Amino acid sequence: MTTADPVDAPPPFAGDVDAAPAAVGEAWPVRVLRWFSRAVTVYWPILLVALAAFGIRVWIQQDWMPECTAEEVAVRTTLDDCYAVGGDASYYRDMATNVSEGNGYTLVNLATLELVPGADHPPGYITFLAGLNTVGLWTLNQHRLALAAVGSISVALMGLLGWRLGGRYPRATGVVAASLAAIYPGYWMADTLYMSESFFIPFIVLTLLCAYRFWRGPGWLNAVWLGAAAGGAWLTRGEAALVLGFIVVGFVVFMRTVTFWRRFAMGVVACAVCVGMMTPWIAYNLSRFPEPIFIAATGPALALNSCDEVWEG
Numbered sequence: 001m002t003t004a005d006p007v008d009a010p011p012p013f014a015g016d017v018d019a020a021p022a023a024v025g026e027a028w029p030v031r032v033l034r035w036f037s038r039a040v041t042v043y044w045p046i047l048l049v050a051l052a053a054f055g056i057r058v059w060i061q062q063d064w065m066p067e068c069t070a071e072e073v074a075v076r077t078t079l080d081d082c083y084a085v086g087g088d089a090s091y092y093r094d095m096a097t098n099v100s101e102g103n104g105y106t107l108v109n110l111a112t113l114e115l116v117p118g119a120d121h122p123p124g125y126i127t128f129l130a131g132l133n134t135v136g137l138w139t140l141n142q143h144r145l146a147l148a149a150v151g152s153i154s155v156a157l158m159g160l161l162g163w164r165l166g167g168r169y170p171r172a173t174g175v176v177a178a179s180l181a182a183i184y185p186g187y188w189m190a191d192t193l194y195m196s197e198s199f200f201i202p203f204i205v206l207t208l209l210c211a212y213r214f215w216r217g218p219g220w221l222n223a224v225w226l227g228a229a230a231g232g233a234w235l236t237r238g239e240a241a242l243v244l245g246f247i248v249v250g251f252v253v254f255m256r257t258v259t260f261w262r263r264f265a266m267g268v269v270a271c272a273v274c275v276g277m278m279t280p281w282i283a284y285n286l287s288r289f290p291e292p293i294f295i296a297a298t299g300p301a302l303a304l305n306s307c308d309e310v311w312e313g
Contacts, residue, residue: 045171046159046178053155053182057148057191065192067140085140089194091120093140096129105284117288119297123281124203124235125196144191147198151191154198155181157205164212196236203233204243211247214266218251218258223266227273234278238295244274 040047061083068082085093091107095118098106105126107118132138132146155178162177163170181187190197207229214222226247233240248267255263278295285293 043156043160043163043174045175046156046163049159049175049178049182050152050156053178053188054148054152056182057151057188058145060188060192061141061144061148067144083144083192083194085194088121088196091118092126092129092194092196093143096126096133099126099130100133119285119289119293119295121196121296122235122238122278124232125199128199140194144194147191147194150198150202151187154187154202154205157202157209161205161209161212164209200233200236200240203229203236204240207233207240207243207247211251214270215251215255218255218263218266220266220269223270224273227270228277230270231274231277234274234295235281241274241295244271 065081065083068084072082073084095105095107098104098115103115105118105123106115108114109116129143132143137143137146158181159174159178161174163174166173186197187201189195190201207226210222210226210229214226227244230240230244230247233243248270252260252264252267258266282294285295289297
């Protein structure tokens, strides 16, 4: 029986059941650097694809769909070959500006021109944009370039997921997965159009990676990592709560390597970590609105999609 090429074998995550033991007395920064060095050595094909994905996104943003000038927005009726902020993207950008200026998660009421609380979306993506503002990256072009970098991270994570699930051909599976993610329009469009999906995708892929690691090595720390990854996704898009719910239910029902009550308890831990990450946002919303709002306010969506015109034509 032949053995797999050791170069194709992915290096373990810290905490995996196949993780190599650390040297006695070795400090954790040294362990992290050693793991990172080995990961780069093994995963370099995926890193090259991610770098190419970044180049593709930069080309799209700077050449194919650059930022529209003020003159173009004022005089043109169509903006097919440039990008102007609108819709949800305006919400993200305006609220991020208010956060970075110390005004909290607020928006301008167009009727009174006063700042009012806003919670149409969870705070993760907005907080990321506000962080860019805080370090001096205020312009739309700078934000889009940062999202191109986030998109390339998504590509690398997708390749890593393919590598982990690739069976007998991990390297080929990982490279193909990363390559498809690099050119998939649904991914690079989110990076280009300033949408929260750009920040959401890496958290979803990271959640799947943590779920796979938990499946291979069910343990308390892996349950915490799973809950944290899902919590990051939930803080970006409200529907991500369903992802962790389905994963935990699947593990509790189908995982047979540990007892039912142990896997149930670890599922509770994962959910508790996820909910704990969202709790400050929920408490913040409950303190500033007259009616209870937990994750996000759905009033505008309901008003547009569940009204007399929709149901009666």
